[in-house]
Amino acid sequence: MTALPRRKVLITGAAGGMGRACARMFGAADDLVLTDISQDRLDAFANELRTDSYNVAAHAGDMSDPALIATLVNELSDGKPFALVHTAGLSPALGDWKAIMQVNLVASELLLNALESILVPGSAAVLIASSAGHMMPPVPEIDAVLAEPLSDGFLDRIEQIIVGMSGANSQGGMGGISYTLSKRAIHTLVQRRSQTWGPNGCRITSISPGMIDTFMGRSEIENTGGAQELLDATPAGRIGTPMDIAMAAHFLTSDNASFISGTDLLVDGAGTYGIKASMAAAQG
């Protein structure tokens, strides 16, 4: 009997809400490589999956750490197509502006740079962005700064941009702007990378979730007004589930999505348009 080929799927933020749902979804047919900064939660989850007969490798660490990234890339380096679902991230309720930019954008750039050395045709990546990234009208000068997250003085330039924006007069305000900028940057990062991934037979996309029922989503609803407003403006009439995101990620990394690359998919119950419409109506 010949076994069906199994992909290796790297899931970052695997101990979090979306990461866990993605592991359950992908792990049914793929071999899992899981990572998260929380060693305890990652180990407990990996053991839970192994008990349920999933095939799991787990490496805890900070996504900004090049040594961790090298270990993860090594796990995927078997010469076969791989998939990536990059969910690791921080929101304004969970970190200050600098940590948010470091984890959401700088670490993403480091990870993609490392993965580009092992691209095999058929590989596919999905980065989890946010509906927040759609709230900011594109500003070419800001996009140009966000496109170089590994350049010297990057965080200083970001700080200057943030303090120059309205709403930056508090730590929470700075975190919110940093989060929006970091997720806008993921949208454009995916566009740019698709141009090098495509000729290698590989695809890269992002998903922008609306309000999703995870630790992060609940923290935002409890601590920031904007999250509840987004939920209230969501025509689907409910909060999203982590499995809503996992199913979209599974589709985007499958052969059914073979003509989809360099783009973002809103998985938000139409909340992003809903909140923009209600803001426009409030302004008359």
Ligand SMILES: NC(=O)c1ccc[n+]([C@@H]2O[C@H](COP(=O)([O-])OP(=O)(O)OC[C@H]3O[C@@H](n4cnc5c(N)ncnc54)[C@H](O)[C@@H]3O)[C@@H](O)[C@H]2O)c1
């Ligand atoms: N939940 C929502 O409503 C929502 C909405 C839009 C976008 N998002 C995005 O979705 C992604 C997943 O969020 P979630 O809702 O599952 O949150 P979550 O908090 O449940 O999971 C995030 C995981 O990332 C891990 N993490 C944080 N910093 C890390 C680091 N430096 N290195 C490695 N791992 C790290 C955390 O330990 C956590 O397990 C995030 O990028 C988030 O910005 C979430």
